[in-house]
Amino acid sequence: MASRTTHPVLDTRSLNRATLARQLLLSRAEMSAADAVGHLLGLQAQNVKPPYYQLHARLAGFRPAELAGLMESREVVRMVTMRSTIHTHTAHDALTLRPLVQPARDREVNYFRKGLVGVDLDRLAECARAVVESEPRTMGEIREELLKHWPDADPQSLSVAARCRLPLVQVTPRGVWGRSGQVRLTTVENWLGGRPAGEAATQSVDDVVLRYLAAFGPASVKDMQVWAGLTRLREAFERLRPGLAVFRDENGVELFDLPDAPRPDAQTPAPPRFLPEFDNLLLSHADRSRVVTPEVKGRTWTGNQAHCTLLVDGFVAGLWKAEEGNGVTVELFGEVSAVRKEEIVAEAELMISAMGDSGSEPGRGSVRFGPIRG
Structure with missing residues (x-):
C-alpha cells in the first residue's frame, strides 16, 4: 500500500468544487427528476417540501409536478433508510438499499430493549406487517395493535421496533406537492406491488461505495460511514482501492474517488444556490468544511x-x-x-x-x- 504522503493533496476549494459538481450544483443538469434521485442515492426528506427544493437547485427546468407525479405513480417513495431518517428514493433503491442498512436499524432497536422485555421481535414484525398490509396505518394505529399483544411493553419502544424491523413507506398523498395527509404506512413490498425487498439482488456494499463517491466524492471512509449510518466500511474501500483514485486533504485524511469523476479547477465559478433544510450536501460527510x-x-x-x-x-x-x-x-x-x-x-x-x-x-x-x- 502506498504511503499516504505520496497521494496528491486536494485543498478545501478543490474538494468544494468536486463535490458541487457531483451534487449537480455547479450548473443545473439536464436530467430527469427520477434520474437525479437515483444519482444522488435519495433525497433527505424529513419534511415534505425539501426534496422538491433540492431538485430545483440542481435540475434545469424542474417543476414540482414532476416529482409529485413520480410519487403518485410509485416510481419514488418516502421511507427510513440512511441515518434512520426519511429519504425519498427511487423504487429500485427503496427495495435494494434498505436491506443494506438493516443492521443499523437492528442496532437501533437494541437501544430500546428495556421497553421491549418479553417481546418476540420476529413475532412483532409479523404482527405489524399484517396490520399495515391490510391497509396503510398511522404509527399510532400500529402501536395500538401491538399493545394488544404486549400490553406491558413501552408504547414508544414498540413503535421504534416496528419502524426498524419493517421497511415501511409513507403512502401518498403524503409527500405530494400541494397536497396534505397524515403519515400512513405500509411495507415497501406491498406498496410496490408485492416485489420483495432486495428481490433483484440487494446492492452490494461495494456498489454503493462507488455510487456514493459518484455523488459525494472525493470522500473518506468515515465520510461514507456518516452518510450511511453504518460502520466497518473500510474493508469495502480496501477491496476497491486498486480501481480508485486516492488523494488526501490538507489534514492528511485519505480520500477516495472514481478515477474519471469530475474534479473541476478550484477557481471554477459557483453560482448562488438556495438549499432547503436538511439538504444532502450538508449531511453526507464527517468533515463538512468543504462546504x-x-x-x-x-x-x-x-x-x-x-x-x-x-x-x-x-x-x-x-x-x-x-x-x-x-x-x-x-x-x-x-x-x-x-x-x-x-x-x-x-x-x-x-x-x-x-x-x-x-x-x-x-x-x-x-x-x-x-x-x-x-
Whole structure:
C-alpha cells in the first residue's frame, strides 16, 4: 500500500468544487427528476417540501409536478433508510438499499430493549406487517395493535421496533406537492406491488461505495460511514482501492474517488444556490468544511432544527426563509459585492417563480435582505 504522503493533496476549494459538481450544483443538469434521485442515492426528506427544493437547485427546468407525479405513480417513495431518517428514493433503491442498512436499524432497536422485555421481535414484525398490509396505518394505529399483544411493553419502544424491523413507506398523498395527509404506512413490498425487498439482488456494499463517491466524492471512509449510518466500511474501500483514485486533504485524511469523476479547477465559478433544510450536501460527510467554513459552523442549526441555507461561491454564506406571498428573506453572514447580491436576487426570483404556490412571477420587493425571524 502506498504511503499516504505520496497521494496528491486536494485543498478545501478543490474538494468544494468536486463535490458541487457531483451534487449537480455547479450548473443545473439536464436530467430527469427520477434520474437525479437515483444519482444522488435519495433525497433527505424529513419534511415534505425539501426534496422538491433540492431538485430545483440542481435540475434545469424542474417543476414540482414532476416529482409529485413520480410519487403518485410509485416510481419514488418516502421511507427510513440512511441515518434512520426519511429519504425519498427511487423504487429500485427503496427495495435494494434498505436491506443494506438493516443492521443499523437492528442496532437501533437494541437501544430500546428495556421497553421491549418479553417481546418476540420476529413475532412483532409479523404482527405489524399484517396490520399495515391490510391497509396503510398511522404509527399510532400500529402501536395500538401491538399493545394488544404486549400490553406491558413501552408504547414508544414498540413503535421504534416496528419502524426498524419493517421497511415501511409513507403512502401518498403524503409527500405530494400541494397536497396534505397524515403519515400512513405500509411495507415497501406491498406498496410496490408485492416485489420483495432486495428481490433483484440487494446492492452490494461495494456498489454503493462507488455510487456514493459518484455523488459525494472525493470522500473518506468515515465520510461514507456518516452518510450511511453504518460502520466497518473500510474493508469495502480496501477491496476497491486498486480501481480508485486516492488523494488526501490538507489534514492528511485519505480520500477516495472514481478515477474519471469530475474534479473541476478550484477557481471554477459557483453560482448562488438556495438549499432547503436538511439538504444532502450538508449531511453526507464527517468533515463538512468543504462546504461549511469554520467561521459559520453551527449557524445553520437552532437546536435540532436545520435552517434553509444559501451557497455563495460554493460555501454556506447565509440563511433564507420563504415568506407568505411568495417572498424570500435572505440573511447573509457577511458582506458580499453588489454583483454577488444581484446574482443572489436573480437566483431567489428564479426559485420563487418555479416553486411559488401560485406559479406567478415574483413581484417587486419579493427578495428582502435582513435577519430571519422565527
